[in-house]
Amino acid sequence: MLDWEELIGACSGCQRCSLGSTRKNIVVGRGNVNAPLLFIGEGPGEQEDKQGLPFVGPAGKLLDTLLDALEIGKDQYYIANVVKCRPPGNRVPLDDEAEKCLPYLRNQVYLIKPRIIVCLGATAMKYIVDKDARITQIRGTWIERKGYWIMPTFHPAALLRDESKKILMWQDMKKVKQRLDELCQNKID
Template sequence: MEGMAEKSWEILEGACHSCKKCRLWEMRTNVVIGKGSRNADILFIGEGPGQQEDLQGVPFVGPAGQLLDKMLASVGLSLEDAYIANVVKCRPPGNRDPHDDEKEACLNYLRYQLMLIQPKIIVCLGRIAATTIIDPEFRITRQRGQWFERKGYHIIATYHPSALLRDATKKRPAWEDMQAIRAKWDELKEHGKRI
């Protein structure tokens, strides 16, 4: 069984590295697939790689990633408990928002990751992830911190760490969201739902 999972990850990685479904492949340095535990109970989803992520091929390695690491640590979580991916796997030029056709081209890769990881909790980091995963009409300022349940997944959205770097007033609500995520994880563990 372990070998099958590894083979499936190899298939995903090969497909992502050879992908030319949208124009983003033309400018990428590296495809950024994800990092963390492949058996995670919590899947964090951002919007797309930034400059540092594109250069290193790893998500959330810049200042926003360092802040996310601190946020996880503040509630006793780490990448041993979580996996981090993005809606799009290639960097949009100038860190612009991914276009709808780019998100659509990449969505099956994210679905494949979801199938491989089988998390219980999905955390949308920011507006782009929330409007892609939860609802196209999602409003991050009004709906962050609310739980949704779909297909057995517990889903929540919070501010993207880069938004917290631009606006410190969002840090407290984001920290409260992280506490709620930790509490939900503890609740699921207590009720024996995989973990």
């Protein structure tokens, strides 16, 4: 496994797939690298590609508002994506692109050592939980795997397109907050 500096360098020079030739910036992640909570999204959008940070566009602003409302502090989470480069036109990453980028994500998980992983949307759920699962069927359920508590939920961008999903994501994220509080309390005790 690579340390953070090596990982960022490897991502910066990556040409494993065609996304490396179309990006403006790599988007490795943002947040506390020792956080108990890891959010994983699909891939960078236009604003993320410009700034080199994940979830800084409209979906990111919605996620930040949600985290603030739940009183989940910036020191408690890290945000990453399945792919580190923006797919053209914000399309869903192709399987080949995601598969070539997953070692970087696995390295991030290894370095962060989160207690909870939240899969934001179907793409993250596909590569983290089960390629055949449906986000509408398993969102909001806990999956324990390899010492991690995993919660699939909707991607914030889906809420911008369909407001009826807001209450469901709110319910999911309340479960995340409760589990986070329990795990952090147990760590202190």
